[in-house]
Every structure is written in C-alpha cells, then in structure tokens.
Amino acid sequence: MTTAVGLPSAVLSAHTLLVPALHRWTARLGGHLSTTCGYQLGLCTADGAPTGTVGGKLIRPVFTLLCAAATGADPAGVVPAAVAVELLHNASLVHDDIMDGDRERRHRPTLWARFGVPAAILAGDALIALAFEALATSAPVADVAHLATTLRLLARGQEDDLRFERLARVGVAESTDMIVGKTGVLLGAACRLGVTRPDWQPRFEAFGTHLGVAFQLADDLLGIWGDPAVTGKPAGADLRAHKQSAPVVAALAADVPAARELARLYATPLSEADVARASALVEEAGGRAATEAEAARRLDLAWSHLEDLDLDPTAHTHLRTLATSVVDRDH
Amino acid sequence: MTTAVGLPSAVLSAHTLLVPALHRWTARLGGHLSTTCGYQLGLCTADGAPTGTVGGKLIRPVFTLLCAAATGADPAGVVPAAVAVELLHNASLVHDDIMDGDRERRHRPTLWARFGVPAAILAGDALIALAFEALATSAPVADVAHLATTLRLLARGQEDDLRFERLARVGVAESTDMIVGKTGVLLGAACRLGVTRPDWQPRFEAFGTHLGVAFQLADDLLGIWGDPAVTGKPAGADLRAHKQSAPVVAALAADVPAARELARLYATPLSEADVARASALVEEAGGRAATEAEAARRLDLAWSHLEDLDLDPTAHTHLRTLATSVVDRDH
Structure with missing residues (x-):
C-alpha cells in the first residue's frame, strides 16, 4: 500500500x-x-x-x-x-x-x-x-481544555491580523506572533491531540506549531511569487491587497533604499506595473530570502522537538514526507 | 444576611x-x-x-x-x-x-x-x-460535552428563529421547539452544571429547561403587553417587528375570526393603530391566555422534577423565589 x-x-x-x-x-x-x-x-x-x-x-x-x-x-x-x-x-x-x-x-x-x-x-x-x-x-478533559485555549489564541491571531491591515508598518516580532496564533497553534493542537502520552504531548505540540509557522510562511511566499496557473490566484495577489504578509514585513524592516521605495509604493493603490515593481522591491530588500530562511529554520526547529523519541519508522517517514510537502509546495 | x-x-x-x-x-x-x-x-x-x-x-x-x-x-x-x-x-x-x-x-x-x-x-x-x-x-469531561451539545442546540434554535421570520405561519409545536432550543437548553445547562451528583443532573437539567421556557414565554408576553416605562421598549414592540412570538403563534393557530383578521393584518406593515388592533386581536384569539397558561404549566413542570429530592431548605427557598421572579416579572 x-x-x-x-x-x-x-x-x-x-x-x-x-x-x-x-x-x-x-x-x-x-x-x-x-x-x-x-x-x-x-x-x-x-x-x-x-x-x-x-x-x-x-x-x-x-x-x-x-x-x-x-x-x-x-x-x-x-x-x-x-x-x-x-x-x-x-x-x-x-x-x-x-x-x-x-x-x-x-x-x-x-x-x-x-x-x-x-x-x-x-x-x-x-x-x-x-x-x-x-x-x-x-x-481526556485536559485535551478539551487545550482545544479551548487553541480557539482563544486563534481569535487573538485573527484580531492581530485585522489590526495589522490598518497599520502602515508591522514589526517582524509582532508579525511572527500573529502567524503563530493564526496557523501555528492549530497545527500544534492537531499534532498534540494525536498523542496520548502526556510527556510527549508538549513535544508534538511544539513540532506542529513550528511546522504551522513554516506552512504559513510558504503560503505567504506563494501569495507573491506563486504561479497563477497553479495557485489559482493572480500573480502578486497579496501585494495587490496591500497585505502585511511575512516577506513584506521583512522587506519593510530592512534599512535599504528598496525598503523605503516599497513603503512609499505600499502607501498608495497599486497598478499592475506597481505590483510587479513591489514584488521586485520585496525581493531586493531581502524579504523573500529572509522568509525562505525562516521557513527552513522553523522546519528544522519542528523536527528538533521529536529528535530523540523512539517513533514508528513507517509513520515517521510519512510524517517527514508530509511535513516537507506542506512547506516546499507550489500551491 | x-x-x-x-x-x-x-x-x-x-x-x-x-x-x-x-x-x-x-x-x-x-x-x-x-x-x-x-x-x-x-x-x-x-x-x-x-x-x-x-x-x-x-x-x-x-x-x-x-x-x-x-x-x-x-x-x-x-x-x-x-x-x-x-x-x-x-x-x-x-x-x-x-x-x-x-x-x-x-x-x-x-x-x-x-x-x-x-x-x-x-x-x-x-x-x-x-x-x-x-x-x-x-x-468532568461529561460536563464539557454537555456544554458543547448546548451550544449546538442554541445554534439550531437561532436558525429556527431566523427561518420563522420569513414564514407567514409557524406551528405551535415548532415554536415551542425553538423556544426550548433558544432559551430552555441554556438554563437547563446552567442548572445541570451546578450539580455534581450524576443521578441528579438530568433532573436539574429538566428543571432548568422548563423554567427557561417559562422565562421566554414571560418575555414574549412583555414584548406585547409590557409597560413601556418599565421594559424600556415601546408598547407592542414585538408586534411592530412582526415577530412570531408565542402569543402570536398561539393566536394565529386558533380557528376564530380574530385569528383570521390578525393574519391579514400581520401580512402588511403595521401603523400605530394597527399595532394596537393586533394586540387586541392576539388577546381576543386567546393568544395571551394560552401563553400565560403554558408559562404557569412549565413552572409547575419544572418543580415536579425536583419534588422528591432532599434539598437544602434555605437554598430551596432562594431557588423558588428566583424561579417565580423570573417568570412573574414586569421587565
């Protein structure tokens, strides 16, 4: 099979x-x-x-x-x-x-x-x-309490996301917290709730949380550089919507001319030419490289939490394949 | 004290x-x-x-x-x-x-x-x-499961309520089901979750559910005949909003001339004079008496579930006073 x-x-x-x-x-x-x-x-x-x-x-x-x-x-x-x-x-x-x-x-x-x-x-x-x-x-009731905490943190993450839309500039740390809240905690809960051993639950939770962040960063990269034929969204969709996605936040935080030009551009409605220009500026200011590096770091970090556990080899292989596929994907 | x-x-x-x-x-x-x-x-x-x-x-x-x-x-x-x-x-x-x-x-x-x-x-x-x-x-986790079921039934009750607003006629049984869902189950849960003895929990739940229905029926009566100075709402507020509240549902279900006149009136926007006329018609068709009788019946039914239990006398008195006050109230 x-x-x-x-x-x-x-x-x-x-x-x-x-x-x-x-x-x-x-x-x-x-x-x-x-x-x-x-x-x-x-x-x-x-x-x-x-x-x-x-x-x-x-x-x-x-x-x-x-x-x-x-x-x-x-x-x-x-x-x-x-x-x-x-x-x-x-x-x-x-x-x-x-x-x-x-x-x-x-x-x-x-x-x-x-x-x-x-x-x-x-x-x-x-x-x-x-x-x-x-x-x-x-x-067990402790698992149910964990799901309730997860829902509370999801609400908090969504609130941050809505708030960021009204800001011209979002800090990298704030942006990461929001991604943890919106995507990390739920995948963390998904992994934790699959595990019954209480001493292993926090480790699987940490695994899932970091993986969820990597997953969201991959999503943010696709939102700018994804192939429209594959993602089903127009190129630069997140830029057109002025989203404060991770590559944009990282680019704006850089102290380089491209970051300043991007900030000026992002303050106004964007034409098609502006979207292409903004995409180039995010890349030039290092936003793409920083996000790719952070996604890779989170993937490594995820696995570090399961490193020394004695896991079923077949399931472990499936898990590794699935984890890699959700981070390194084109849609 | x-x-x-x-x-x-x-x-x-x-x-x-x-x-x-x-x-x-x-x-x-x-x-x-x-x-x-x-x-x-x-x-x-x-x-x-x-x-x-x-x-x-x-x-x-x-x-x-x-x-x-x-x-x-x-x-x-x-x-x-x-x-x-x-x-x-x-x-x-x-x-x-x-x-x-x-x-x-x-x-x-x-x-x-x-x-x-x-x-x-x-x-x-x-x-x-x-x-x-x-x-x-x-x-205990069983209590949490009960709260989850309560939320599911609340959603179902609210859905029925929204659906009824688009209907010209609602059946008395359907209307009662909706009241149980929107108000009964939550007071049922409130009473059940105060009790730790598993054999007593269903009885306190039934007590609270019937009481919740009586409470809502009292609310529906106030929505038509409440004193504006006390309720803070204009007289006949529920009629003006064309609500299918319990007295209206009961009145429309009656096979009398007043019910038919009410149905015709309720199919159109209501002037101030119409609201007064509708209020009189609901009463003439027996909607007020039927709702008052049902509220009283539900209050009796509520207490029947606790009848033979050995309860703390002081708390029992408080409970009885509070139960009566929420049904027999003017605001």
Whole structure:
C-alpha cells in the first residue's frame, strides 16, 4: 500500500477514516445547518447533494492521525480528535471569510457569499460546538481544555491580523506572533491531540506549531511569487491587497533604499506595473530570502522537538514526507 | 444576611463570587478582545475603563450557584461552571445581535454597532473559547460535552428563529421547539452544571429547561403587553417587528375570526393603530391566555422534577423565589 514517496497512501487511508466521521458529525446538526456546514467542508453542494468527497486537503487531521501512528497508537482511536481539529479549522475559515470579505474559497463561493452572513455566523458556531462535542466524548478533559485555549489564541491571531491591515508598518516580532496564533497553534493542537502520552504531548505540540509557522510562511511566499496557473490566484495577489504578509514585513524592516521605495509604493493603490515593481522591491530588500530562511529554520526547529523519541519508522517517514510537502509546495 | 424575601442577598452573594471571576477570565484574552468582551459583559466601557459592575442580571449563573447550594454543595466550587454558562450566553447574544441587526442592548449600543461586525464575530468566538476553557479546567469531561451539545442546540434554535421570520405561519409545536432550543437548553445547562451528583443532573437539567421556557414565554408576553416605562421598549414592540412570538403563534393557530383578521393584518406593515388592533386581536384569539397558561404549566413542570429530592431548605427557598421572579416579572 505504501508508494515510493509514502505519502499518497498514508493520506488516502487517513481520508478513509476521516471523511465518514465528518459526515456523521455534520449530520448530527440537522436542518439547514447540516447543509451549510457540509457545504463548507465540501461534503455536499449548496443544495445539500452529497459530493462524495471533501473540500480541503485535511492536512491538520491527517497530521493528528500520523502523529498517533508515529507514537505506536492506532490512528482510529484519535479520529474524534482529528475531526475536532478539522471542524475548528473550518469554523475559523467561515468566520474569517466574513471578516475579511473574501467571496471565494476552493473555487466556490464562501459560505457567507452563498448563504448570507447570518447563516455563516451560525454555521461557524455550530462547527465550534461539534468540534468540542467530538473531542469531549472521546478524550481526556485536559485535551478539551487545550482545544479551548487553541480557539482563544486563534481569535487573538485573527484580531492581530485585522489590526495589522490598518497599520502602515508591522514589526517582524509582532508579525511572527500573529502567524503563530493564526496557523501555528492549530497545527500544534492537531499534532498534540494525536498523542496520548502526556510527556510527549508538549513535544508534538511544539513540532506542529513550528511546522504551522513554516506552512504559513510558504503560503505567504506563494501569495507573491506563486504561479497563477497553479495557485489559482493572480500573480502578486497579496501585494495587490496591500497585505502585511511575512516577506513584506521583512522587506519593510530592512534599512535599504528598496525598503523605503516599497513603503512609499505600499502607501498608495497599486497598478499592475506597481505590483510587479513591489514584488521586485520585496525581493531586493531581502524579504523573500529572509522568509525562505525562516521557513527552513522553523522546519528544522519542528523536527528538533521529536529528535530523540523512539517513533514508528513507517509513520515517521510519512510524517517527514508530509511535513516537507506542506512547506516546499507550489500551491 | 437573608432578607424577608430571601432573594436579594442570595443573588448579591452570588454576584460577589461571579463578577471577579468574569473579570479574571476576560482579562485572559488580552489586547482588544478583553475590551470588546468586557464591554459585552458590562464590565468595562467601550474605552476599556472598568464600570465596577456587570451588565446583565446574571440569572443563569446565579441558578448554577443556587442549584449547587440546593444539593448541599459549596457554590464556590461551581463558579467556573457558572462563568462558562454566562460567557456562552453572552457569546450567543453577541452573534444573535449581528444576525438580527439589533443595535441596542441594556441601554447601550450592541457590540457590532459599537465596534463593527468583524470585532463582534471575533468577540463571540473568544467568549465561546473562554466558556469551554473555564469549564474544562474545573469540571468532568461529561460536563464539557454537555456544554458543547448546548451550544449546538442554541445554534439550531437561532436558525429556527431566523427561518420563522420569513414564514407567514409557524406551528405551535415548532415554536415551542425553538423556544426550548433558544432559551430552555441554556438554563437547563446552567442548572445541570451546578450539580455534581450524576443521578441528579438530568433532573436539574429538566428543571432548568422548563423554567427557561417559562422565562421566554414571560418575555414574549412583555414584548406585547409590557409597560413601556418599565421594559424600556415601546408598547407592542414585538408586534411592530412582526415577530412570531408565542402569543402570536398561539393566536394565529386558533380557528376564530380574530385569528383570521390578525393574519391579514400581520401580512402588511403595521401603523400605530394597527399595532394596537393586533394586540387586541392576539388577546381576543386567546393568544395571551394560552401563553400565560403554558408559562404557569412549565413552572409547575419544572418543580415536579425536583419534588422528591432532599434539598437544602434555605437554598430551596432562594431557588423558588428566583424561579417565580423570573417568570412573574414586569421587565
């Protein structure tokens, strides 16, 4: 079942466990909420017809299952925890899309764009409820407390993100804190909740948190230099939206002429030519290199936390392949 | 310390336990979220200055403490559970206010009206996170699972409420289900979570659920016949908003001429004279009497679930006074 790369079969068998569980949990909602939440997860169309698949790549819950396997546990035992993480992730996507005014996700209208803001607020709340229900009916209460802390930190990270949009300049440290809050803590929780040994939980959490940061930095790099044909977004999308993404923050923090020109450019609406120029300036001021270096550093740091643990070799290989693929990717 | 009525001192001593705990938990959020969540709870002004008090009457968490006392337990032990219930209640108020477009609550602008929709969505999420954190760090995991189910049912109740607004006619049974979901389950949880004996928990939950329904029916009666000077709302406020509140639903279900005239009237925008006429028609069609009778029945039903339990007499008296006061009130 394991291919040369090891990844597809591991992810595929994880999906075999996860997708039916996601179906079961959203069905529990009943009424229109099963449809709106199912639509968000890609389990059904806007009319409620089953798609026979799922929307995202389920990266976070796959990590939960792989971490369980790495510690020698049966991944089937942590399916509720994996489901909880995926539901919480989707809840934050649903609410963030409203706040950010984003109208499209995964090539479909976002939940609020399709069903309206009230339905989307409610669907997010319902997904949070299901996440806690899934976890609390299967895991120790300390794990549930950890998921609650995770949700609190996600809210804090999103608040920082919204605040940064109104600032001309964001500090590198502040920006990193925000990335930890928005992406790190959730992947940290995904990895931690796959592990039952209390002494190993903090190490898997640290592993996942650093990996999540690396993942977000890779995303930020794609937001500027990603191939439009692969990412599905226009080149320089994040620049056009004046986002304070990691490469921009790093570039603006540099004391070089390119940084000053970038700051002047970023203070005004950008034409297509300006976007190309801004992209070149971010690179010239060192923003791209600094972000690539930090992503690589975070990936190393992630692994340092698992270094001396006696892990299942097959699961360890899958984990390593998956971790590398989420950081070193083109979409 | 106990007055003749017994209520004020019991509620007052409950507040002494609850208010500092609410302060502590919202402070944990940090940043702007401490302010927005503190504002919602009435702990601080919009600028973050402490008000030295709290916004609502804390009815739900007071029930949690009184139920603990009734079973002979120390109320101090269930403060985190009481806080969790109050935080979850406020989370649902914050999100419902956005969905309903309500701009004022407790004589102040609602959170979204004051800070914008994104800040209000986030504050609601943060309050949910805190609620689960408070409970999961102090109670058995089964209690946390119950809180999660409560949040799921709250979302379902609010969905029904939003859907009913678009319908010309709502069935009495459907309307009751919605009231159970929106108000019953949360007071049910408030009472259940105050009790540690597993065999008594379902009985206190049933007590609180029926009481919550009675509470909502009383609210619906005030929404039509409440004294504007006392409620702070114009007379017939719910009729003017074409709400499908319990008296209206009961009146429209009757097979009498007044019901048919009411249905015709409710299909159009209402002038001041129409509001007065609608109010008279709801009463003539039996909507007021039916709702009053149902509220009384629910109050009796609530007590029937605690009937044969050996409860602390003082706490029992406080509980009875408080239960009666929330149903038989003028504001």
